[in-house]
Amino acid sequence: MFPQRLDSSLAYDIAKAMMDGFNRHYQLFRSESARAKHRFETADWHGQQRAQRERIEFYDLRVKECVMRLEKEFKAGAQPMDVWQQIKLHYIGLLVNHHQPELAETFFNSVTTKILHRTHFHNDFIFVRPAVSTEYIENDEPAARPTYRAYYPTRETLLATLVRIVDNFQLQHEFEDLSRDAAYVQEAISERLALVKLRANFQIQVLSSLFFRNKGAYVVGKIINGFVELPFALPILHNKQNQLVIDAVLFGEDELQALFSFARAYFMVDMEVPSAYVQFLRSLMPRKPRNEIYNALGLAKQGKTLFYRDFLYHLKHSSDKFRIAPGIKGMVMLVFDLPSFPYVFKLIKDYYPPQKDTTREQIKGKYLLVKQHDRVGRMADTLEYSEVAFQRERFEDGLIEEIRKFAPSQLEISDRDGDGHEEVIIKHLYIERRMIPLNIYLQEAFDAGLDEADARRQIERAVVEYGNAIKDLVAANIFPGDMLWKNFGITRNGKVVFYDYDEIEYLTDCNFRRVPVPHNEEEEMSGEVWYSVGPKDVFPETFGPFLLGNDAVREVFMKHHADLLDAAFWQGHKERIQAGHVHDVFPYERDKRFVRRHASHPIT
Numbered sequence: 334m335f336p337q338r339l340d341s342s343l344a345y346d347i348a349k350a351m352m353d354g355f356n357r358h359y360q361l362f363r364s365e366s367a368r369a370k371h372r373f374e375t376a377d378w379h380g381q382q383r384a385q386r387e388r389i390e391f392y393d394l395r396v397k398e399c400v401m402r403l404e405k406e407f408k409a410g411a412q413p414m415d416v417w418q419q420i421k422l423h424y425i426g427l428l429v430n431h432h433q434p435e436l437a438e439t440f441f442n443s444v445t446t447k448i449l450h451r452t453h454f455h456n457d458f459i460f461v462r463p464a465v466s467t468e469y470i471e472n473d474e475p476a477a478r479p480t481y482r483a484y485y486p487t488r489e490t491l492l493a494t495l496v497r498i499v500d501n502f503q504l505q506h507e508f509e510d511l512s513r514d515a516a517y518v519q520e521a522i523s524e525r526l527a528l529v530k531l532r533a534n535f536q537i538q539v540l541s542s543l544f545f546r547n548k549g550a551y552v553v554g555k556i557i558n559g560f561v562e563l564p565f566a567l568p569i570l571h572n573k574q575n576q577l578v579i580d581a582v583l584f585g586e587d588e589l590q591a592l593f594s595f596a597r598a599y600f601m602v603d604m605e606v607p608s609a610y611v612q613f614l615r616s617l618m619p620r621k622p623r624n625e626i627y628n629a630l631g632l633a634k635q636g637k638t639l640f641y642r643d644f645l646y647h648l649k650h651s652s653d654k655f656r657i658a659p660g661i662k663g664m665v666m667l668v669f670d671l672p673s674f675p676y677v678f679k680l681i682k683d684y685y686p687p688q689k690d691t692t693r694e695q696i697k698g699k700y701l702l703v704k705q706h707d708r709v710g711r712m713a714d715t716l717e718y719s720e721v722a723f724q725r726e727r728f729e730d731g732l733i734e735e736i737r738k739f740a741p742s743q744l745e746i747s748d749r750d751g752d753g754h755e756e757v758i759i760k761h762l763y764i765e766r767r768m769i770p771l772n773i774y775l776q777e778a779f780d781a782g783l784d785e786a787d788a789r790r791q792i793e794r795a796v797v798e799y800g801n802a803i804k805d806l807v808a809a810n811i812f813p814g815d816m817l818w819k820n821f822g823i824t825r826n827g828k829v830v831f832y833d834y835d836e837i838e839y840l841t842d843c844n845f846r847r848v849p850v851p852h853n854e855e856e857e858m859s860g861e862v863w864y865s866v867g868p869k870d871v872f873p874e875t876f877g878p879f880l881l882g883n884d885a886v887r888e889v890f891m892k893h894h895a896d897l898l899d900a901a902f903w904q905g906h907k908e909r910i911q912a913g914h915v916h917d918v919f920p921y922e923r924d925k926r927f928v929r930r931h932a933s934h935p936i937t
C-alpha cells in the first residue's frame with residue numbers, strides 16, 4: 334500500500350490547503366483563548382461566558398470551511414486512492430516541525446472522513462495513531478514564552494518569589510494587597526515544608542499562561558523537592574471592590590482534579606505547544622486520562638480522538654461484555670456499560686412513555702445546552718459519537734434485545750468492514766463518566782441498617798451534597814427538571830453530579846409557583862391537580878413526596894435544604910440572574926478561602 338513515489342503535485346497542494354485550514358483554526362482558537370486575560374482584567378463576565386460557549390463551535394466551522402475549499406479548488410472527493418495516500422504522506426512532512434502536530438492530525442482525520450465518507454475511506458488514509466511525536470517540542474522563536482518557568486527560592490526568599498510568580502503574568506489590574514496574599518500562600522507552603530529538608534533541586538515550576546474560566550484566573554504549577562512533587566494552583570479573583578486577590582491555595586492531586594473536573598466548563602489558556610501543557614498537567618494528575626486534560630483545555634476534538642483510541646485499546650485488552658447499566662432504567666435514554674471500563678454509553682430511545690413529551694432533536698438540544706453551559710462541577714460532560722462499531726460477541730444478548738426493542742433505528746448488526754465478524758453499529762451515542770447512581774448509593778446505606786454510624790454518615794453526606802448540587806445548578810441558571818435521586822451520581826471524590834438532561838430548563842424560563850389555596854372542600858379533597866398549570870410552571874413544595882419518603886433522608890434534607898421546597902427560594906435566584914448577576918463558582922471548598930481562614934488572624 335505504501336506509495337513508492339510522491340509524484341502528484343495535486344496531493345501536495347491538498348495537503349498544504351489542509352494544513353492552512355488547521356493553522357487558521359488554531360490561530361483563531363488561540364487568540365480567543367488569549368483574549369480571556371483582558372476579559373478577566375476588565376471583569377467582563379458575560380463576555381467570558383459567551384466566548385467559552387462560542388469557542389466550542391470553532392472546530393466544526395473550520396472543518397466545514399476546509400472541506401468546501403478542498404472540494405471547490407481540488408475536487409478532493411473525486412481523487413483516486415493513490416492520491417489520497419500521497420496527501421497523507423505530504424501532510425506528515427508538513428507536521429515535522431509543527432507545534433501542534435497531534436491536533437493537526439486530528440483535523441486531517443475530520444476533514445478526510447468528511448470528504449471520503451465511511452464507505453470509501455480506509456484506515457490507511459487517516460491517523461489511527463499519531464505519526465509524529467509530541468515529545469520535546471519547543472518554540473524557538475525569539476519572543477516565545479516557554480511552556481513553564483522555574484523559580485529557585487530559599488526559605489528566606491519564598492515570599493518574594495511568590496510575588497514575582499504572580500507579577501510575571503502582568504495582569505493589568507491592581508491587586509488589593511499582593512504581598513499579603515503571597516504571605517498567606519507562603520504560610521500554607523511553609524506548613525507543608527516545615528519538617529522537610531530542602532534539597533538541591535528545590536524549585537517551583539509554573540505554567541507560563543494563566544488558566545481562565547468564568548470569574549477566575551488560575552496559576553498552575555508544582556513545587557519540587559528531591560523526589561517529591563507537590564501540585565498546586567492559585568485562584569485569582571476580583572473582590573467586592575473589584576480589586577484582585579489570591580483567593581486560596583490548592584494543593585495535591587485531588588484538589589487539582591476537582592479544579593480540572595469533567596463536570597466543569599473548559600478553560601481558556603493561551604498555549605503555543607498544547608501537548609507540553611498536557612504533559613505538565615499529567616505530571617500533576619497522573620490518574621487523569623489525557624483525553625480529559627485535552628477536554629479541560631477546550632481541545633475537545635483531541636479529547637474525543639484520544640478517548641476513542643484508549644477505548645479501542647481497552648477493548649483489545651479486556652474480555653468482559655457490554656451490559657445494561659445497573660440502576661433504574663431510563664425512560665428516554667438506553668444506558669449500557671462495560672464493567673471493566675469507567676464510562677457509560679447512552680443512546681436516545683425511539684419510544685418513550687407518554688409523560689415524556691419530547692423528541693430526539695429536543696433531547697440532543699438539551700445535551701448541547703449542557704455542553705455549552707457552565708457545568709459548575711455538577712453536570713457531567715458528554716462525548717458524542719456517530720456510527721460506533723463494536724464486536725457483536727462483546728454484547729450480552731439481553732442488551733441487544735433491549736436496543737432492538739427501544740431504539741431499533743439506532744442499531745445495525747452486520748459485517749460492515751468485511752472481516753468475517755459481525756459488528757454492532759450504533760448510530761448515535763453519548764459517552765460519559767460512570768458514577769454510582771445516588772439511589773443505589775442510598776440503598777446501600779439503607780441495606781447496611783440505619784443503626785450503623787457509617788450508614789447514617791453515608792446518607793447524611795449524600796443528601797447534603799445532593800442539595801448542594803441543586804443549589805449550584807440553580808446559581809448557574811439551570812433547573813434540573815427531574816430531581817429524583819436516580820438522576821444524580823456520586824463521583825470518585827464523593828461529589829454529587831447530575832446526568833439526566835432531557836428535562837433541563839434555564840431557571841429564567843421557569844415559572845415558580847406556590848400551590849394555590851383550595852376554594853372549597855371538593856378541591857381540597859381532590860386527589861387530582863385542580864388548578865391550572867402552565868407548561869413552564871414548577872411547584873417546589875410538591876417535590877417532597879417524591880424525594881423524602883425515607884425518614885432518615887427527610888430529616889437530613891429538612892435540616893440542610895428545606896429552602897428547596899419553597900417557591901420563593903427559586904424565584905429569588907431567578908430574579909438575581911435576570912438582573913444580570915453572574916454567580917461565583919468555587920471549584921474548591923469554601924473554607925479554603927483566605928477570607929475565611931484569615932478573617933480573625935490577618936497576617937500583618
Ligand SMILES: Nc1ncnc2c1ncn2[C@@H]1O[C@H](COP(=O)(O)OP(=O)(O)OP(=O)(O)O)[C@@H](O)[C@H]1O
Nearest residue numbers: 659660661663664665666668766767768770819833
Ligand atoms: N453517568 C452515569 N453513571 C452511572 N449510571 C448512569 C449514568 N448515567 C445514567 N446512568 C444509569 O442509567 C439510568 C438512566 O439514565 P438517565 O437518567 O440519563 O436516563 P433518562 O431516560 O433521561 O431517565 P428518566 O427516565 O429519569 O428521564 C440512570 O437512572 C442510571 O441508573
